[in-house]
Amino acid sequence: MKTIKILLICMFAVVYVSAQNVPPYTIAETEVNQPKFMAVKMANNTVENSLHNYIAQNFKYPTSEANHEGTEVVHFVIDATGEVSNFTIVNSVSAKIDNEILRVLESTDNMWIPGQTNGVPVAMEKEIAIKIVSSIASANPAHKDFAEIARTYYTKGSEKLLLEHKSKQALRNFDKGIKYKPYDQSLLYLRGLCLYELGKTDEAHQDWARVKKLGGYNMNDSYFAEDIKKLKGYHEIAAMLDLEE
Secondary structure, three states: OOEEEEEEEOOOOOOOOOOOOOOOOOEEEEEEEOOEEOOEEOOOOOEEOOHHHHHHHHOOOOHHHOOOOEEEEEEEEEOOOOOEEEEEEEEOOOHHHHHHHHHHHHOOOOOEEOOEEOOEEOOEEEEEEEEEOOOOOOOOHHHOOHHHHHHHHHHHHHHHHHHOOOHHHHHHHHHHHHHHOOOOHHHHHHHHHHHHHOOOHHHHHHHHHHHHHOOOOOHHHOOOHHHHOOOOOHHHHHHHOOOOO
Protein backbone atom coordinates (compact mmCIF):
# COMPACT_ATOMS: atom_id res chain seq x y z
CA MET A 1 0.00 0.00 0.00
CA LYS A 2 1.39 3.37 -1.00
CA THR A 3 2.21 5.48 2.02
CA ILE A 4 2.64 9.24 2.04
CA LYS A 5 4.50 10.61 5.00
CA ILE A 6 4.02 14.27 5.87
CA LEU A 7 6.37 15.83 8.37
CA LEU A 8 4.93 18.75 10.29
CA ILE A 9 7.76 20.82 11.74
CA CYS A 10 7.29 23.69 14.12
CA MET A 11 9.79 26.35 12.98
CA PHE A 12 11.91 28.08 15.60
CA ALA A 13 14.74 30.57 15.94
CA VAL A 14 18.21 29.03 16.11
CA VAL A 15 19.54 29.05 19.66
CA TYR A 16 22.40 27.31 21.42
CA VAL A 17 21.26 25.01 24.20
CA SER A 18 22.93 22.45 26.37
CA ALA A 19 22.25 18.73 25.95
CA GLN A 20 20.09 18.66 29.07
CA ASN A 21 17.61 21.24 27.77
CA VAL A 22 14.39 20.26 26.00
CA PRO A 23 14.65 21.26 22.31
CA PRO A 24 12.46 24.31 21.53
CA TYR A 25 10.55 22.46 18.78
CA THR A 26 8.39 19.43 18.16
CA ILE A 27 8.19 17.02 15.23
CA ALA A 28 4.98 15.14 14.57
CA GLU A 29 4.50 12.56 11.83
CA THR A 30 1.19 11.96 10.10
CA GLU A 31 0.91 8.78 8.06
CA VAL A 32 -1.70 8.89 5.31
CA ASN A 33 -2.68 5.81 3.29
CA GLN A 34 -4.80 6.38 0.19
CA PRO A 35 -7.85 4.17 -0.55
CA LYS A 36 -6.98 1.04 -2.52
CA PHE A 37 -9.19 -0.93 -4.87
CA MET A 38 -9.37 -4.55 -3.68
CA ALA A 39 -8.80 -7.63 -5.83
CA VAL A 40 -12.01 -9.04 -7.29
CA LYS A 41 -12.80 -12.02 -9.51
CA MET A 42 -13.56 -10.99 -13.08
CA ALA A 43 -15.85 -12.63 -15.65
CA ASN A 44 -12.93 -14.65 -17.07
CA ASN A 45 -12.16 -15.99 -13.56
CA THR A 46 -8.97 -13.93 -13.22
CA VAL A 47 -8.32 -11.86 -10.12
CA GLU A 48 -7.98 -8.17 -10.82
CA ASN A 49 -7.09 -5.25 -8.54
CA SER A 50 -6.93 -2.55 -11.21
CA LEU A 51 -9.88 -0.17 -11.15
CA HIS A 52 -9.14 0.78 -14.75
CA ASN A 53 -9.40 -2.84 -15.93
CA TYR A 54 -12.48 -3.44 -13.81
CA ILE A 55 -14.24 -0.50 -15.47
CA ALA A 56 -13.09 -1.57 -18.94
CA GLN A 57 -14.48 -5.10 -18.49
CA ASN A 58 -17.78 -4.03 -16.94
CA PHE A 59 -18.56 -0.89 -18.95
CA LYS A 60 -21.28 -1.42 -21.59
CA TYR A 61 -21.01 1.23 -24.27
CA PRO A 62 -24.53 2.56 -25.03
CA THR A 63 -25.16 1.75 -28.70
CA SER A 64 -26.98 5.05 -29.21
CA GLU A 65 -23.81 6.93 -28.18
CA ALA A 66 -21.60 5.36 -30.86
CA ASN A 67 -20.08 8.67 -31.96
CA HIS A 68 -19.49 10.07 -28.47
CA GLU A 69 -15.97 10.05 -27.06
CA GLY A 70 -13.83 12.03 -24.65
CA THR A 71 -12.45 11.88 -21.12
CA GLU A 72 -14.99 11.17 -18.41
CA VAL A 73 -13.99 12.55 -14.99
CA VAL A 74 -15.83 11.44 -11.86
CA HIS A 75 -15.30 12.59 -8.28
CA PHE A 76 -16.56 10.45 -5.39
CA VAL A 77 -16.01 9.54 -1.74
CA ILE A 78 -14.81 6.25 -0.25
CA ASP A 79 -15.95 6.16 3.37
CA ALA A 80 -14.30 4.52 6.38
CA THR A 81 -16.04 1.19 5.68
CA GLY A 82 -15.10 1.02 1.97
CA GLU A 83 -18.49 2.16 0.66
CA VAL A 84 -18.65 4.62 -2.24
CA SER A 85 -20.94 7.67 -2.40
CA ASN A 86 -21.29 11.35 -3.34
CA PHE A 87 -20.62 10.90 -7.05
CA THR A 88 -20.11 14.06 -9.10
CA ILE A 89 -19.54 14.18 -12.85
CA VAL A 90 -16.69 16.66 -13.32
CA ASN A 91 -16.38 16.18 -17.08
CA SER A 92 -19.16 14.56 -19.09
CA VAL A 93 -18.85 12.69 -22.39
CA SER A 94 -22.64 12.26 -22.68
CA ALA A 95 -25.54 11.75 -20.29
CA LYS A 96 -25.91 8.05 -21.12
CA ILE A 97 -22.18 7.40 -20.78
CA ASP A 98 -22.23 9.29 -17.46
CA ASN A 99 -24.95 6.94 -16.21
CA GLU A 100 -23.09 3.82 -17.36
CA ILE A 101 -19.83 4.91 -15.72
CA LEU A 102 -21.72 5.68 -12.51
CA ARG A 103 -23.36 2.25 -12.64
CA VAL A 104 -19.97 0.54 -12.84
CA LEU A 105 -18.42 2.69 -10.10
CA GLU A 106 -21.39 2.13 -7.79
CA SER A 107 -20.86 -1.62 -8.24
CA THR A 108 -17.45 -1.23 -6.54
CA ASP A 109 -19.19 -0.63 -3.21
CA ASN A 110 -17.20 -2.44 -0.49
CA MET A 111 -14.45 -3.36 -2.97
CA TRP A 112 -12.14 -0.77 -1.40
CA ILE A 113 -9.65 -0.79 1.42
CA PRO A 114 -10.50 2.60 2.92
CA GLY A 115 -7.93 5.33 3.35
CA GLN A 116 -6.30 5.73 6.73
CA THR A 117 -4.79 8.51 8.80
CA ASN A 118 -2.38 7.20 11.44
CA GLY A 119 -3.89 3.75 11.06
CA VAL A 120 -7.49 4.90 11.51
CA PRO A 121 -9.89 4.38 8.57
CA VAL A 122 -11.33 7.69 7.35
CA ALA A 123 -13.45 8.90 4.45
CA MET A 124 -11.39 10.18 1.51
CA GLU A 125 -12.20 11.76 -1.82
CA LYS A 126 -11.09 10.26 -5.12
CA GLU A 127 -11.21 11.51 -8.69
CA ILE A 128 -10.73 9.30 -11.72
CA ALA A 129 -10.41 10.07 -15.43
CA ILE A 130 -11.55 7.53 -18.02
CA LYS A 131 -10.61 7.91 -21.69
CA ILE A 132 -13.43 6.72 -23.93
CA VAL A 133 -12.64 6.37 -27.64
CA SER A 134 -15.31 5.50 -30.16
CA SER A 135 -14.24 2.80 -32.63
CA ILE A 136 -16.75 4.25 -35.07
CA ALA A 137 -15.38 7.78 -34.79
CA SER A 138 -11.79 6.58 -35.14
CA ALA A 139 -10.11 4.04 -37.43
CA ASN A 140 -7.37 3.46 -34.84
CA PRO A 141 -8.93 4.20 -31.41
CA ALA A 142 -5.99 2.95 -29.35
CA HIS A 143 -3.69 5.62 -30.80
CA LYS A 144 -6.07 8.56 -31.06
CA ASP A 145 -4.35 11.71 -29.79
CA PHE A 146 -6.76 13.54 -27.48
CA ALA A 147 -4.14 16.21 -26.73
CA GLU A 148 -3.84 17.16 -30.39
CA ILE A 149 -7.62 17.32 -30.79
CA ALA A 150 -7.87 19.55 -27.72
CA ARG A 151 -5.14 21.88 -29.04
CA THR A 152 -7.07 22.31 -32.29
CA TYR A 153 -10.21 23.33 -30.41
CA TYR A 154 -8.16 25.63 -28.16
CA THR A 155 -6.77 27.48 -31.19
CA LYS A 156 -10.17 27.77 -32.85
CA GLY A 157 -11.81 28.93 -29.63
CA SER A 158 -9.08 31.50 -28.97
CA GLU A 159 -9.45 32.98 -32.44
CA LYS A 160 -13.23 33.19 -32.11
CA LEU A 161 -13.05 34.81 -28.66
CA LEU A 162 -10.07 37.13 -28.99
CA LEU A 163 -9.84 38.00 -32.67
CA GLU A 164 -13.39 37.68 -33.99
CA HIS A 165 -15.18 38.49 -30.69
CA LYS A 166 -17.68 35.67 -31.18
CA SER A 167 -18.04 34.40 -27.64
CA LYS A 168 -20.77 31.81 -28.27
CA GLN A 169 -18.81 30.13 -31.06
CA ALA A 170 -15.68 30.29 -28.94
CA LEU A 171 -17.48 28.57 -26.05
CA ARG A 172 -18.54 25.68 -28.29
CA ASN A 173 -14.91 25.10 -29.24
CA PHE A 174 -13.65 25.32 -25.65
CA ASP A 175 -16.36 22.88 -24.54
CA LYS A 176 -15.27 20.39 -27.20
CA GLY A 177 -11.61 20.75 -26.26
CA ILE A 178 -12.27 20.22 -22.55
CA LYS A 179 -14.36 17.17 -23.37
CA TYR A 180 -11.11 15.57 -24.57
CA LYS A 181 -8.63 17.17 -22.10
CA PRO A 182 -10.49 18.15 -18.91
CA TYR A 183 -7.29 18.93 -16.99
CA ASP A 184 -5.93 21.40 -19.54
CA GLN A 185 -5.43 24.66 -17.62
CA SER A 186 -5.24 26.83 -20.75
CA LEU A 187 -8.62 25.57 -21.99
CA LEU A 188 -10.26 25.98 -18.58
CA TYR A 189 -8.71 29.42 -18.16
CA LEU A 190 -9.99 30.74 -21.50
CA ARG A 191 -13.38 29.04 -21.20
CA GLY A 192 -13.79 30.84 -17.89
CA LEU A 193 -13.04 34.18 -19.56
CA CYS A 194 -15.46 33.29 -22.35
CA LEU A 195 -18.21 32.42 -19.87
CA TYR A 196 -17.54 35.69 -18.06
CA GLU A 197 -17.97 37.59 -21.34
CA LEU A 198 -21.34 35.87 -21.76
CA GLY A 199 -22.45 36.89 -18.26
CA LYS A 200 -22.12 33.37 -16.80
CA THR A 201 -19.96 34.44 -13.88
CA ASP A 202 -20.71 31.47 -11.59
CA GLU A 203 -19.63 29.00 -14.26
CA ALA A 204 -16.57 31.15 -15.00
CA HIS A 205 -15.53 31.00 -11.35
CA GLN A 206 -15.93 27.21 -11.35
CA ASP A 207 -13.49 26.92 -14.25
CA TRP A 208 -11.02 29.31 -12.61
CA ALA A 209 -11.25 27.47 -9.29
CA ARG A 210 -10.39 24.30 -11.21
CA VAL A 211 -7.39 26.03 -12.79
CA LYS A 212 -6.19 27.13 -9.35
CA LYS A 213 -6.61 23.61 -7.95
CA LEU A 214 -4.57 22.23 -10.86
CA GLY A 215 -1.67 24.56 -10.07
CA GLY A 216 -2.57 27.77 -11.89
CA TYR A 217 -1.77 29.02 -15.35
CA ASN A 218 0.89 31.33 -16.74
CA MET A 219 -1.09 33.53 -19.08
CA ASN A 220 2.11 35.16 -20.38
CA ASP A 221 2.96 31.89 -22.14
CA SER A 222 -0.05 32.37 -24.40
CA TYR A 223 0.30 33.74 -27.91
CA PHE A 224 -2.88 35.71 -27.16
CA ALA A 225 -1.61 37.23 -23.88
CA GLU A 226 -2.18 40.89 -24.81
CA ASP A 227 -5.65 40.17 -26.22
CA ILE A 228 -6.58 38.27 -23.05
CA LYS A 229 -5.79 41.32 -20.91
CA LYS A 230 -8.48 43.26 -22.76
CA LEU A 231 -11.29 40.94 -21.64
CA LYS A 232 -13.51 42.22 -18.84
CA GLY A 233 -12.94 39.16 -16.66
CA TYR A 234 -9.15 39.33 -16.82
CA HIS A 235 -8.52 41.45 -13.72
CA GLU A 236 -10.76 39.23 -11.61
CA ILE A 237 -9.02 36.01 -12.62
CA ALA A 238 -5.61 37.70 -12.34
CA ALA A 239 -6.39 38.47 -8.70
CA MET A 240 -7.78 34.99 -8.11
CA LEU A 241 -4.70 33.27 -9.52
CA ASP A 242 -2.20 35.86 -8.23
CA LEU A 243 -1.09 36.74 -11.75
CA GLU A 244 1.14 39.71 -12.37
CA GLU A 245 -0.69 42.41 -14.32
